Amino acid sequence: MAENDIEQKDVKVTEQVTEDTAVQAAPAIGEPALASKKRVRIGLIFLSVVPVAILLFIQTITQIPFFIMAAADIAKDNPSIEAAEDVINTSENLMRVFVDNYALYAYILYAVIGIIVFGIWYFAGFVRKNPKVRLSQVFGVKSVVAAIGMVLGLNFAISAAFTLAVQLLPDVMDSYMELMQSAGIGNNLLITVIYVIFLGPVLEELCLRGVTYGFLERSGIKPIFVILISGVLFGAMHLNLVQGIYAAVLGFFLGFLRYKYRSILLTIFTHILFNTMGTYGDAALEKMGISDGMTLILGGLSLIVLVFVVVLINGDKKAVRISE
Numbered sequence: 001m002a003e004n005d006i007e008q009k010d011v012k013v014t015e016q017v018t019e020d021t022a023v024q025a026a027p028a029i030g031e032p033a034l035a036s037k038k039r040v041r042i043g044l045i046f047l048s049v050v051p052v053a054i055l056l057f058i059q060t061i062t063q064i065p066f067f068i069m070a071a072a073d074i075a076k077d078n079p080s081i082e083a084a085e086d087v088i089n090t091s092e093n094l095m096r097v098f099v100d101n102y103a104l105y106a107y108i109l110y111a112v113i114g115i116i117v118f119g120i121w122y123f124a125g126f127v128r129k130n131p132k133v134r135l136s137q138v139f140g141v142k143s144v145v146a147a148i149g150m151v152l153g154l155n156f157a158i159s160a161a162f163t164l165a166v167q168l169l170p171d172v173m174d175s176y177m178e179l180m181q182s183a184g185i186g187n188n189l190l191i192t193v194i195y196v197i198f199l200g201p202v203l204e205e206l207c208l209r210g211v212t213y214g215f216l217e218r219s220g221i222k223p224i225f226v227i228l229i230s231g232v233l234f235g236a237m238h239l240n241l242v243q244g245i246y247a248a249v250l251g252f253f254l255g256f257l258r259y260k261y262r263s264i265l266l267t268i269f270t271h272i273l274f275n276t277m278g279t280y281g282d283a284a285l286e287k288m289g290i291s292d293g294m295t296l297i298l299g300g301l302s303l304i305v306l307v308f309v310v311v312l313i314n315g316d317k318k319a320v321r322i323s324e
């Protein structure tokens with residue numbers, strides 16, 4: 001009997017120690033768990049640049065055959081080029097022939113190959129290994145209203161910034177407009193609708209908010225740095241200063257949506273709306289004859305809209321908390 005009592009006491013003591021240890025290990029209700037500090041993986045941060053480099057490589061490779069065909073067309077009409085002036089004129093003609101005859105096919109080929117490459121990369125490398133997000137968690141009243149408000153706010157803010165830039169930096173803006181015209185973007189209806197509005201946003205979101213964002217997220221850095229770095233890379237991939245600046249700002253907001261709603265579906269939707277508004281909204285405002293002063297006023301009001309959008313998203317129960 002004494003031995004049984006001793007054994008029972010030992011068992012009770014052991015159980016009490018186990019319970020005390022469990023209480024110490026578990027956080028109190030309402031208190032955050034003490035997680036071990038994440039180790040930042042620098043290699044993944046550098047690796048996040050690779051998708052952007054591959055995207056630019058695909059763009060270059062897919063355009064080369066069409067530039068060769070454009071050069072062949074010019075050679076038929078101009079069999080001999082001797083003077084330097086002729087070379088310059090031929091370079092201008094080369095771009096013109098490319099835009100007129102081959103740009104549509106080049107952009108479509110580039111977009112299709114890019115979507116296939118980054119679609120497989122994103123879904124195989126990141127979507128399969130992460131918790132699945134239901135469509136109802138991504139698209140709701142607040143998220144859609146936020147996306148529309150974000151597009152309107154950014155477009156009016158960018159229009160106001162352009163108005164100021166034309167007055168303060170006329171040479172820079174003239175160079176930018178010449179670059180856009182030489183690329184054929186905006187002048188060709190099919191390129192605008194097929195590539196700029198639809199295929200381009202899908203491709204860029206798969207690359208930037210898909211693969212690049214995924215590498216940055218896995219690197220262990222804070223979400224704010226994931227959003228900032230992916231936005232800067234989005235701006236840099238446009239390869240010109242003016243477009244790079246406003247693309248980076250757009251990238252910050254798209255990265256914020258990507259983080260809060262855990263899906264690129266909403267960022268693709270927002271990107272398509274943004275390109276549509278940027279293409280046809282500005283033209284509509286010009287036809288309405290809105291003055292530069294009114295454009296600046298609308299740009300100031302758009303900042304209030306953007307603040308409202310951020311507050312709306314943070315208040316959406318379907319979105320994650322910024323502290324998570």
